[in-house]
Amino acid sequence: MDLRHLLFTLALVCANDSLSTSDDLLQWPQISKCRSPELETFSCYWTDGNYYNLTAPGTIQLLxxxxxxxxxxxxPDYITAGQNSCYFNTSYTSIWIPYCVKLANKDEVFDEKxxxxxEIVLPDPPVHLNWTLLNTSxxxxxxxxxxxxxxxxxxxVQKGWITLEYELQYKEVNETKWKELEPRLSTMVPLYSLKMGRDYEIRVRSRQRTSEKFGEFSEILYVSFSQIG
Structure with missing residues (x-):
């Protein structure tokens, strides 16, 4: 093989490698999650990916x-739940009937779930956390x-449409690992034998009783014993 032929062959190999790498970097649009906060409505969200010109408004449809x-x-509603989302209000939500959703344009389907x-209930965070001192040793x-x-x-929850159970986690402010209590139905939980003179952080999240997946945590509640101890 002469030098010119060898250089041409190497150029083809490099070009093919470059094309392969570019294809690997391309990302198709994907459905990132579908979520119902209260078993009455739900929303689906997706990522655009970077495949050619699919990020132009109206290019991708959720069916x-x-x-x-x-x-x-x-x-039915591309606006209410924010960018790259589809919102299904109570008129479009049927609790016990299975759905399929897909991302598509006129030519092809990118993702389907x-x-x-x-199955997709992830409650919003609990609110209005507060604490009271019961007693000291x-x-x-x-x-x-x-x-x-x-x-x-x-x-x-008052009408019983959805039943939630709650998981409380707590730790000292300077610690990194959270301690957790067993999930329970009550919205009132005692914490025993906290160290006086220390400060604690507490957070709570909830899940539908029949589900294994929790929603997001509440805002952190700070408990300060440093002024008491």
Missing amino acids: YMKRNDEDWKEC CFSVD QTGIHGDIQVRWDPPPTAD
Whole structure:
């Protein structure tokens, strides 16, 4: 093989490697999650990816189909849940009927997921966390407190439409690892034998009772014993 032929062959190899690398870097649009905060409505979200010109407004559509439907229908609301989202209000939400959703344009389908609404419940965070001191030990070394909170405002727990259980986590301010209590239905939890003279952080999250997935944590509640101890 002469030098010119060798250089041409090497150039082809390099070009193919470059094309392969470029293809690897391309990302198709994907459905990132579908979520219902209260078992009455739900939203689906997606990422644009970077494949050619698919980021132009209106290029990608979210289509959905319920079981026994014959045709795919387009997202009813692209606005309410924010950018790259589709919101299904109560009129479009059927709790026990499976859905399939897909991202598509006129030519092809990029991603597809199927689920029922009860499978995608991730409640909003609990709110209004507060604490009260129950008692202190005779030695003054430890204290017991009661922590209270309210359910997520979006979850209709009073009428029993959804049943939530809560997980409380706590730690000293200067620690990195959270301690957690067993999930429970109550919105009032005692914490025993906290060290006086220390400061603590407390957070709470919730999940539908029949689910294993928790929603996001509440804002952190700070408990200061440093002025008491």
